[in-house]
Amino acid sequence: MDKNIQKLRTVMDMQKDIILITNGKELEYINKAFFDFSVFKDFTEFKNLHSCICEIFVDMQDESFLKLTYPDGDWITQLKKSPQKEHFVAMKNSQGVKNFFKVHFKAFDEASQGYMVTLHNATSYKADLDVLHLISHMQGVYFLVTDIHGEILKISSSLLEIFQVDTKELREKNYTFLDFLNEEDKEAAIMHITQNDTTAYETILRYKDIYLPVMAQGSFGLIGGRPVYITFLIDLRAVKKLQKEAKERDFLLFQHSKMVQMGEMINMIAHQWRQPLNAISAASIQSVMKKELGVLNDDDFYQTQNFIQKQSQKMSKIIDTFMSYSKAKQAKECFLVHVLFDTILELIATQLYAHNINIEIERECSLEIYGQKDMLEQVILNLLMNARDAYDERADMQNKVIYIKVKDKKQIEIIDFAGGMSDGISQKLFTPYFTTKEQGKGTGIGLYISRRIMKEHFGGDLLYEKIDNGSKFVLQFKNIKAVKMEI
Numbered sequence: 001m002d003k004n005i006q007k008l009r010t011v012m013d014m015q016k017d018i019i020l021i022t023n024g025k026e027l028e029y030i031n032k033a034f035f036d037f038s039v040f041k042d043f044t045e046f047k048n049l050h051s052c053i054c055e056i057f058v059d060m061q062d063e064s065f066l067k068l069t070y071p072d073g074d075w076i077t078q079l080k081k082s083p084q085k086e087h088f089v090a091m092k093n094s095q096g097v098k099n100f101f102k103v104h105f106k107a108f109d110e111a112s113q114g115y116m117v118t119l120h121n122a123t124s125y126k127a128d129l130d131v132l133h134l135i136s137h138m139q140g141v142y143f144l145v146t147d148i149h150g151e152i153l154k155i156s157s158s159l160l161e162i163f164q165v166d167t168k169e170l171r172e173k174n175y176t177f178l179d180f181l182n183e184e185d186k187e188a189a190i191m192h193i194t195q196n197d198t199t200a201y202e203t204i205l206r207y208k209d210i211y212l213p214v215m216a217q218g219s220f221g222l223i224g225g226r227p228v229y230i231t232f233l234i235d236l237r238a239v240k241k242l243q244k245e246a247k248e249r250d251f252l253l254f255q256h257s258k259m260v261q262m263g264e265m266i267n268m269i270a271h272q273w274r275q276p277l278n279a280i281s282a283a284s285i286q287s288v289m290k291k292e293l294g295v296l297n298d299d300d301f302y303q304t305q306n307f308i309q310k311q312s313q314k315m316s317k318i319i320d321t322f323m324s325y326s327k328a329k330q331a332k333e334c335f336l337v338h339v340l341f342d343t344i345l346e347l348i349a350t351q352l353y354a355h356n357i358n359i360e361i362e363r364e365c366s367l368e369i370y371g372q373k374d375m376l377e378q379v380i381l382n383l384l385m386n387a388r389d390a391y392d393e394r395a396d397m398q399n400k401v402i403y404i405k406v407k408d409k410k411q412i413e414i415i416d417f418a419g420g421m422s423d424g425i426s427q428k429l430f431t432p433y434f435t436t437k438e439q440g441k442g443t444g445i446g447l448y449i450s451r452r453i454m455k456e457h458f459g460g461d462l463l464y465e466k467i468d469n470g471s472k473f474v475l476q477f478k479n480i481k482a483v484k485m486e487i
Contacts, residue, residue: 018101018119024076026051028114037121039094058090058098065090066103076115079105089119095227097220098196099123123196123220142214142233150176150193153228163207177231180205189216193229196220202236213240280311337367337376337406344380352384357391357400359384365408369480375457379450380404383414383473386446390418390471410477411460417470429464 012019012031020030030043030053038056040046050056054068054075065088066075079087087103101119108114142156152175160166178186185203192201200217218231287304290296341361352359369376384402391400403415421429430451451462459478464471 017121020053020117020119022052022076022115022117023113024074024115027053037093037099038091056091058092060088060090062088064088079103079115079117080107088122093227097227098194099220100196140235140238142235144177144231144233146177146229146231147227150178150229152177156233159233162212163205163210165207177229180207182206192216192218205233213237280308283307332371333373334368334370335373337369337412338363340373340376340380341404344377344384348381348384352388352402355388355392355400357388357402359402359404361404361406363406365406367406367410367412367477367480369458369477371457375453379453379462379475380412380414382446382450387414387416387418387471390416394418410480412475412477414473414475415467415470419469420466420471421464423466430462 009029009031012029013033015031016033018031018034018037020034021028027047027050030046034040034053035042035046038046040049052074054066057066057068057075059065059067064086066078068075070078075089083105087105089101089103090098091101092098100122102122104118104120106116106118108116137157139158142159143154144152144156144159145154146152152170155167155170178189181189182204188201189203191197192199196219198217198219200215203214203216205212205214213236214233215236216231216233218229221228221230283304287296287301290300338361345359349359387402391397394400397418401417403413405413405415407413430447447462454460454462454475454477458480460476463474463476465474466472
């Protein structure tokens with residue numbers, strides 16, 4: 001062997017990084033660091049099983065990680081094509097733990113087709129116990145140290161206090177980290193550990209009857225030369241309490257908002273009933289008078305009865321619609337938006353017409369939504385009533401129209417031309433208890449609740465846009481069906 005080559009290999013074997021020499025097709029040499037890391041004892045054993053180190057690369061989704069093969073060549077070809085780009089590879093060590101390496105690439109010369117590749121271990125390692133000792137007795141921040149099989153080696157003293165357990169009991173029972181998780185959380189934890197995924201995730205630790213919600217984040221490390229997995233945990237009990245209180249507060253606001261709307265609808269129903277009741281009363285009086293005068297024939301009698309029945313059915317339908325809306329909680333279902341509009345207009349059309357307001361519906365498509373129908377009814381009713389109130393402040397205005405537009409980009413627009421709102425006001429529209437109405441006429445929670453409904457129940461949003469002399473509210477949805485209308 002050439003003395004220069006022997007000297008080069010001696011220097012390479014002294015390096016901590018994995019260094020290899022290849023001609024692009026076949027591995028010519030790899031240094032000692034690789035065999036300290038991997039399951040192979042020497043170069044001969046590796047060559048008997050593999051011709052290229054790329055054959056033991058772990059396939060990763062991220063395009064920055066090199067793969068065994070590519071449509072236009074191999075991994076060396078990829079390095080040659082973009083030498084300035086950051087490349088990584090993933091390989092498992094002798095313990096089966098996935099490690100990440102940053103790739104440094106150098107060509108000797110084009111004639112020899114020789115390349116030197118250096119793999120620098122970029123896996124996050126924690127080499128000492130200082131930080132663990134520091135937080136061991138802290139409240140709210142904890143840690144767990146396990147071996148690569150999950151057996152607990154060390155645990156925060158403060159965490160032991162919460163679970164009312166001691167290290168002796170843990171060792172006697174050979175507890176692993178997974179023994180502290182619910183069945184539904186184990187899969188996520190295993191994925192984070194095996195993939196060496198260092199992103200934080202929520203989970204629940206439990207021991208006997210004690211449950212502890214935490215934010216977990218872990219990575220492999222070395223303590224005393226021993227490979228371990230260190231998980232840091234942040235206590236989420238205070239956060240969860242605040243979330244629960246916020247949810248309860250929002251539920252009360254939602255119920256209050258719905259009760260206000262129901263009160264308005266009762267007034268509308270009373271208004272809508274007035275006309276058919278008057279007509280029924282008049283028809284009944286007329287029949288009685290004809291009977292007393294002896295001029296009531298069978299045709300008159302049956303005609304009057306049919307009229308009374310039709311008016312009664314109309315009133316009954318209005319009540320059925322109202323009763324459906326007023327249910328405490330409706331089940332989720334698939335429903336068509338234009339059918340929902342028909343239901344809403346049965347309740348409020350007469351009221352809007354009494355205010356000289358017309359409704360015009362334009363549909364570019366037919367939207368089918370899955371969810372609680374009454375939730376969307378509440379949002380649309382609130383927006384229509386707001387538009388009505390805005391027009392009422394413009395008493396001198398002619399041609400009052402509310403436009404409802406169903407767009408093929410899976411959204412609904414509700415538009416009025418009642419003047420719109422200034423920038424200062426529009427920025428506060430979705431703030432709870434903010435209202436532009438006179439005292440006693442507005443609660444200031446309608447738009448706030450409407451936006452929460454759109455976000456939490458339909459995965460979308462409710463947005464406001466000022467237009468020329470008017471307002472546009474946009475209801476955005478996620479994962480709904482938009483079917484083009486047939487012309």
